[in-house]
Amino acid sequence: MERTEWVGFVRLARLRFLLYNMLPVALGGAVAVHEGHRIDLGWYALAQGFAWVTHLMTHYCNEYFDLDADRANRYHTPWTGGSRALVDGLIRPIVSLSTAFVLLTGAVFVAVAMPTLPTRLTAAAGITLAWFYTAPPLRLNYRGLGEVTVAVGLNGIWPIVAVSLLAGGVPGLILLILAPTALLQAARMMVMNLADIESDTRVGKRTLPVLLGPRRVIVIFTLCQITAYAALVVFALAGWIPWPVCAAMASTAPLSVWLVLRLRSGALADHDPRRMTPVVFWASNHVALIVCAALIGVLAETATDPQVNDGMAGSLSFLTAILAAFLVLFGVRLFTALRRLRRVDESTPVPCPTEKAAT
Numbered sequence: 001m002e003r004t005e006w007v008g009f010v011r012l013a014r015l016r017f018l019l020y021n022m023l024p025v026a027l028g029g030a031v032a033v034h035e036g037h038r039i040d041l042g043w044y045a046l047a048q049g050f051a052w053v054t055h056l057m058t059h060y061c062n063e064y065f066d067l068d069a070d071r072a073n074r075y076h077t078p079w080t081g082g083s084r085a086l087v088d089g090l091i092r093p094i095v096s097l098s099t100a101f102v103l104l105t106g107a108v109f110v111a112v113a114m115p116t117l118p119t120r121l122t123a124a125a126g127i128t129l130a131w132f133y134t135a136p137p138l139r140l141n142y143r144g145l146g147e148v149t150v151a152v153g154l155n156g157i158w159p160i161v162a163v164s165l166l167a168g169g170v171p172g173l174i175l176l177i178l179a180p181t182a183l184l185q186a187a188r189m190m191v192m193n194l195a196d197i198e199s200d201t202r203v204g205k206r207t208l209p210v211l212l213g214p215r216r217v218i219v220i221f222t223l224c225q226i227t228a229y230a231a232l233v234v235f236a237l238a239g240w241i242p243w244p245v246c247a248a249m250a251s252t253a254p255l256s257v258w259l260v261l262r263l264r265s266g267a268l269a270d271h272d273p274r275r276m277t278p279v280v281f282w283a284s285n286h287v288a289l290i291v292c293a294a295l296i297g298v299l300a301e302t303a304t305d306p307q308v309n310d311g312m313a314g315s316l317s318f319l320t321a322i323l324a325a326f327l328v329l330f331g332v333r334l335f336t337a338l339r340r341l342r343r344v345d346e347s348t349p350v351p352c353p354t355e356k357a358a359t
Contacts, residue, residue, distance in 0.1 A: 008090025011083045012099070014059050019329055021051040023291040024154060026322045028162025029315075030298040031174045034305075037167045039315040043115075047162035050110045050123060054153075057103035058130040059083075064097040065134040066205075073199035075271040078340060079280045080195040104131060119164040126157035142204070144211045147189040155182035155287070176241050177294050180228035180249070184256075184287050187224035190217050191259070191283040194268050195276055218263045225256040244304075245297030252290045259283055281337055288330070295323055 025048045029039055063070075063086055070082035086093050104127070111123035129149050132138035140149045155178050163174050193200065193207035194217055200210050209217045229250060236246035259282060267275040303316055 005091045005095075008085040008088070009095065009099075011085040011090065012060055012063050012096055013056060014083050016333060017059070018052055018055055019326065019333060020154070020288045020291075021048070021055055021158065022322060022326045023288060023295060024159040025051050025162045026319055026326070027177070027291060027295045027298065028159035028164075028174060029166055029322075030295055030302065030319050031159075031171055031177070032163050032166035033312050033315045033319065034173065034298055034302045035167055035171050036312075038312060039318050040166060041318075043165040044162070046110060046113060047165050050107065050126075050161060051158045053103055053110060054107045054127055054130050057100055057107055057127075058133060060096045060100035060103060061131060062134045064093050064100065065136070065139070067093060069196070069199055069203045069205050072202045073196055075195070075198060075273075075276065077195065077273065077277045077280050078337075079277075079284050080192050081199075100131075114161075114165065116164070116168070119161060122157055122164065123161050126153055126161065129153050129157070141193075142206055144206055144208050147186045147193065147208050150189045151182040151185040155185045155291070173241060176235050177245065177249075177298075180231050181287060181291050181294065183224050183228045183231075184290060187221045187228075188283050188287050190221055191263070191268070192280060194218075194263075195280050198271070214269065218260075221263060222260050225253075225260060229253050229256065242297065242301040244301045245294060248293040248297035248300070249290050252286065252293055255282060255286050255289065259286060277340075285330075285334075292323070292326065292330075295319075299323065 025044070028047065029044055033039065063082055066082055067086050070076070070084065070087050073081040076082070076084065085091055086096060107123075107127050107130075111120055111127060114120045114123055129140070130153055133140050133146060133149050134142070140146050159174060159178060160170055164170055190208050194209040194214060197207070197209045197214065199205075200207055208220075212220070232241070232246050232249055235241045236243050259279065262275075262279050267279045299316060299319060302312065
């Protein structure tokens with residue numbers, strides 16, 4: 001391939017979104033350690049590899065089957081509307097689909113390598129949901145099921161596969177931690193699809209914002225935030241999750257409030273990049289931050305519990321290193337994003353009142 005094609009090929013991968021996958025896998029590992037299991041580096045690598053390969057497969061698959069929607073999208077941001085590599089003609093669409101099939105094969109091989117039937121079936125479910133997120137005949141994101149599909153995959157199957165490989169089962173603690181984050185993930189995807197509502201409507205892509213309308217979606221988004229954080233408190237009061245985990249996760253609530261206020265103020269309604277881009281960026285990272293907070297809480301609880309901590313120093317150090325690596329990479333990503341947001345703000349002309357009236 002020529003240099004332009006290589007640039008397009010890499011852009012299709014949307015690598016910045018793969019950073020998130022470090023968190024659910026590490027969270028699964030932290031819960032396994034909390035339950036008294038040491039980290040097996042081989043199984044951990046398999047879990048991380050499964051998450052990355054399947055997520056990459058989804059990106060290349062989506063770019064191909066979402067091409068019409070991406071072409072119709074006039075209000076895309078760096079976090080919505082696809083990578084634009086196919087739209088800009090940097091690489092042929094068939095390359096995206098072919099790569100998706102190669103990655104699909106790789107994901108299946110990784111799933112087959114897993115040691116137990118329940119874990120293999122869970123991984124197979126994750127691969128199926130990821131492929132048919134936009135691929136026919138199911139096209140889940142075209143039938144109002146895309147938001148839930150993403151939540152089940154990223155905030156369900158990924159960490160469940162990890163904890164299953166490391167602990168030989170699925171502790172109840174991981175499910176209780178994941179439930180609020182999955183709800184917030186579905187809400188986050190409603191925001192991303194809300195940003196694309198105009199183009200999705202034109203091509204018949206029936207996401208929840210298209211089916212329900214912006215006002216109802218914002219109400220549902222608000223209710224999801226309230227329910228998720230209230231559930232955390234209830235779980236902690238019932239003794240089902242440790243208070244350090246609840247407190248760490250609850251520390252992300254101010255960002256949730258900010259997102260609600262921005263959406264209710266119409267930040268996505270006028271398709272102004274200066275208002276849209278910060279909202280979709282922080283909506284995209286809100287879930288990452290609460291999962292990161294959950295990881296911090298579980299590690300802190302485990303490190304201070306002498307019954308669990310015995311002989312687990314190596315595992316805790318490994319997971320702490322993973323957490324530190326994520327935070328460094330996230331800091332770099334945040335710095336880059338803020339610079340990009342500043343450029344968007346400086347390069348976007350402010351329409352005069354006459355222009356606003358004309359539109």
